Amino acid sequence: MRKILAIVVCKLVRFVGKLVGKGSSLPGKYALKLCPDILSRVTLPPYVIAVTGSNGKTSTVEMTAAILAAAGKEVVYNKEGSNQIEGVTTLILTHSTLGGKMRGDVLLLESDERYAKYSFRYFHPTHFVITNLYRDQLTRNGHPEWVYDALLPAIHPDTTLVLNADDPLVSCFARDHEKVKWFGMEETSVSTREHHGVYHDGERCPVCKGKMEYRLYHYEHIGHYRCPSCGHSRQAPDFAVTALDLKEGTLTIGGETHISLAFKSIYNVYNILAAWSVCSLAGVDKDVMAKTINNYILKNGRMVGFTLGDHKGTLLTSKHENSVAYDTNLAYIAATGKSCAVLIIVDAISRKYFTGETSWLWDIDFEKLNAPHIGQVMLCGKYCNDLMLRFRYTGIPPENLWYGESVGEAVRRLKENGDEDVYVVTCFSDRDKLLDLVKRDS
Numbered sequence: 001m002r003k004i005l006a007i008v009v010c011k012l013v014r015f016v017g018k019l020v021g022k023g024s025s026l027p028g029k030y031a032l033k034l035c036p037d038i039l040s041r042v043t044l045p046p047y048v049i050a051v052t053g054s055n056g057k058t059s060t061v062e063m064t065a066a067i068l069a070a071a072g073k074e075v076v077y078n079k080e081g082s083n084q085i086e087g088v089t090t091l092i093l094t095h096s097t098l099g100g101k102m103r104g105d106v107l108l109l110e111s112d113e114r115y116a117k118y119s120f121r122y123f124h125p126t127h128f129v130i131t132n133l134y135r136d137q138l139t140r141n142g143h144p145e146w147v148y149d150a151l152l153p154a155i156h157p158d159t160t161l162v163l164n165a166d167d168p169l170v171s172c173f174a175r176d177h178e179k180v181k182w183f184g185m186e187e188t189s190v191s192t193r194e195h196h197g198v199y200h201d202g203e204r205c206p207v208c209k210g211k212m213e214y215r216l217y218h219y220e221h222i223g224h225y226r227c228p229s230c231g232h233s234r235q236a237p238d239f240a241v242t243a244l245d246l247k248e249g250t251l252t253i254g255g256e257t258h259i260s261l262a263f264k265s266i267y268n269v270y271n272i273l274a275a276w277s278v279c280s281l282a283g284v285d286k287d288v289m290a291k292t293i294n295n296y297i298l299k300n301g302r303m304v305g306f307t308l309g310d311h312k313g314t315l316l317t318s319k320h321e322n323s324v325a326y327d328t329n330l331a332y333i334a335a336t337g338k339s340c341a342v343l344i345i346v347d348a349i350s351r352k353y354f355t356g357e358t359s360w361l362w363d364i365d366f367e368k369l370n371a372p373h374i375g376q377v378m379l380c381g382k383y384c385n386d387l388m389l390r391f392r393y394t395g396i397p398p399e400n401l402w403y404g405e406s407v408g409e410a411v412r413r414l415k416e417n418g419d420e421d422v423y424v425v426t427c428f429s430d431r432d433k434l435l436d437l438v439k440r441d442s
Contacts, residue, residue, distance in 0.1 A: 043101045198364065
């Protein structure tokens with residue numbers, strides 16, 4: 001009876017929540033109070049796929065869902081991004097019968113890396129994709145190895161791990177685990193022999209802390225590595241990007257499948273590869289995957305086109321307190337080579353908690369914006385002074401910098417001057433402060 005009551009209450013609260021535009025976590029919270037082990041009492045679909053990592057979770061899940069749907073599978077996934085146990089419970093119970101049998105062929109879950117051990121206490125994924133582990137939200141997540149330790153209890157022996165072979169910390173999840181599949185990128189046009197970035201989290205081996213050797217880097221600490229002290233090294237990938245040209249926007253998977261990129265970012269490449277890998281393991285045909293993912297435009301708001309006066313604009317969402325997310329978007333802007341202006345907004349650091357901690361701005365490689373084709377760089381939001389202090393050390397000419405607290409004032413100045421492309425870099429916590437003032441592309 002407790003199981004049935006929990007499901008009924010969850011469905012009712014979810015129904016009411018939809019009417020008022022809220023309620024992706026609250027229904028699950030009530031259900032768990034009524035029946036704490038409800039997730040062990042539900043019959044799940046044959047495929048339960050989870051995706052976690054510091055960056056790329058939402059995009060990887062969206063593309064995975066699109067591929068699986070194109071293959072004719074009924075997919076249930078957390079589109080709203082409620083990725084902790086309450087949100088997962090809401091999703092599962094609202095798609096279950098009163099008897100506790102979940103509808104669908106695939107349950108696809110974006111999972112918060114810190115809370116996965118709670119979400120998967122009573123059930124475990126058949127496949128668990130781990131995209132990467134970076135410095136991310138210092139006040140919540142501390143250091144990447146702390147996040148690794150928090151995620152480790154969520155790994156079940158029967159789960160097939162789908163791991164980024166190019167991330168030395170992620171690859172540690174394979175230790176003493178029998179079911180592992182790898183994805184990664186071979187040497188391509190973006191690979192370098194030297195490390196680029198403000199810091200180097202791959203400099204020391206995550207296993208023995210010895211000096212790590214890299215044969216090549218793709219970006220930051222992601223690349224081909226080996227520890228001469230303990231032997232920890234990159235594994236040969238089961239699914240690999242074998243060619244990549246970001247300038248032309250083309251990539252090749254497995255030496256034979258060619259895909260065009262709507263968003264020419266190294267991040268996008270890894271997200272595509274992660275989705276490709278787990279869908280392959282779920283039995284999806286290569287042709288179906290290629291057709292679905294070719295020129296795929298994300299619908300999750302990570303990249304939004306807009307018009308502002310005579311300017312064509314692009315919003316690139318970067319998590320505050322996550323320097324790698326910023327760096328990849330700054331690299332995208334720097335690589336365009338076309339005359340543009342850049343607006344960076346840091347107004348509310350987080351949607352969920354208050355912090356005035358801005359040391360993470362010094363981890364971001366803002367020097368990438370010191371390029372001939374980039375004209376004015378505008379810095380705005382509550383933390384515009386912190387941004388301006390950081391930019392004084394970038395080498396960007398002072399006359400090219402403008403700063404002010406008001407997002408509206410920055411938008412007005414852009415609208416009234418010039419017609420060059422505009423790129424806006426900010427977080428989900430701040431993006432609507434821009435989008436409410438411009439005309440979004442349809």
